[in-house]
Amino acid sequence: MANERKLRILVAKPGLDGHDRGARVIARALRDAGFEVIYTGCHQTPEQIVQTALQEDVDMIGLSILSGAHNYSFPRIMELLKENNAEDIVVVGGGIFPLEDIPKLKAIGIREIFTPGSKLDDIIKWVRENVKPRKAAA
């Protein structure tokens, strides 16, 4: 019971698309897996997403995007995390991505991309294996 370290995850939707069904389903699945999920709604700028991640001390950011603007917003988010010395936060993407974009996104540090058809169980399993709660500071 004491000293229980819980994974904290930010689920965010960058940019202008307002379709958040997918993000909500993911948020719910992560909750059911026992994680604390901060959900901030649609139309977030990269700056808003990074500020939220810092204040909430999350271990991972899940970016849901269907608009096709990932080649702008994802690199910007990575840049801002770096500026704030927060590169330790794991960033993943989910949504619709042209296959040729995926290697480029991974090259800038996006750890995984989940495309349509990804199973919730597989996503949870990936999170459990790849994201560990930050160690206590002191």
Added chain:
Amino acid sequence: MEIVEQVLRGDVRAVARLLRDIDDQVPSTRSILKELYPYTGKAYVVGFTGPPGAGKSTLVDQITAYYRRIGKTVAIIAIDPTSPFSGGAILGDRIRMQRHFLDKDVFIRSVATRGHFGGLTKSTHDMITVFDAMGKDIIIVETVGVGQGEVEIADCAHTTIVVSVPGLGDDIQAIKAGIMEIGNIFVVNKADREGAKKTVQELRTILDMGRRFRMDIGEMDDWEPPIVETQAHKGIGIDELCDAIERHKAYLTAQKPEQFRKVMLKRTLHQFSETLRDELFKEMVRRIERRGDTLESIAERIFQKELDPYSVSRQLIKEEFISHEQ
């Protein structure tokens, strides 16, 4: 300690991490809190409580905008429930507060109840300590959606605001004990809905009866809780609410210093009791484990009716805390 310096300087990352460690009950946070404690006592704490969906987050967003306009720095502790089955939580209060995300003088922290009852989290008091030491002028605490008995916020906030909405139930709901008794200000939100006037009327009646009762038992202060009608999403009634908060604050701090002292003392007592209870419990668990036992195994024996919870608790206290002294 470096972390103490960082918190006093207002380092966002350091504060965010410390809050996490406090929430996770990392033992070393106790000594950090001890160092921060002398720097506290300057912030004003405003609590919002009320049923789920009453509009607490939207009101917090509006009040935050007000404080920012008059140049105050703000911290928000927004509490949502933990799932009793998975232990997970969806923390969604931020959705209503997006316009403050880029304001360096607003720090929003979402927290999950993690099985704590009472409307707050176990960590709320200590988080207030951190934000206070960090130099935030106003700390707004938004409780988890509450029903009737979750009154802990009143031991935490200087001004407690109970938010209600029209159409929640019949008149009898309002005469039950509990959250109806703790409000310094009452808000009827969604006041454009049918039944709003009736809700205000009922509240008024109940509050008047409460006043008379407290007068009879000599517990009376002369603050009359105002009832403010709002439509939070449109910003209607927000000026009146802000005015009511300022009046209550002035009442406590300027007109009634002895009342303010009472509130502060009550907060301190609550924080102290919680800490003491927590430390004692942890110490007992440590000692039980040192005996090669666990809480679960004792519970198993209680379940089998070999032991009963009353005697075993008394026995443990006697053996571990009392007989040692003699």
